[in-house]
Amino acid sequence: MTLDDKITRAKELISKREEIDAELSTLLAGNVSKRLIRCSLCNAEGHTARTCPQKPAE
Ligand SMILES: [Zn+2]
Secondary structure (H helix, E strand, O other): OOHHHHHHHHHHHHHHHHHHHHHHHHHHHHHHHHHOOEOOOOOOEOOOHHHOOOOOOO
16 A cells, blocks of 8 residues: 555545544534523523523513
8 A cells, every 4th residue: 555545545534534523413412402401591401491480471
């Protein structure tokens, strides 16, 4: 294997890894935002300001 071959192969592997990293971060980001949802009104976990039980009734 020549140096050029190695560089070409390395670039292929890096671009493949970037695709995998992008897909993984999408998957993990989806999980994190679901699991670590936090209310901006009362700062409790598990619901959003929209569904907050402490939201003042109209
Ligand atoms: Zn809340």
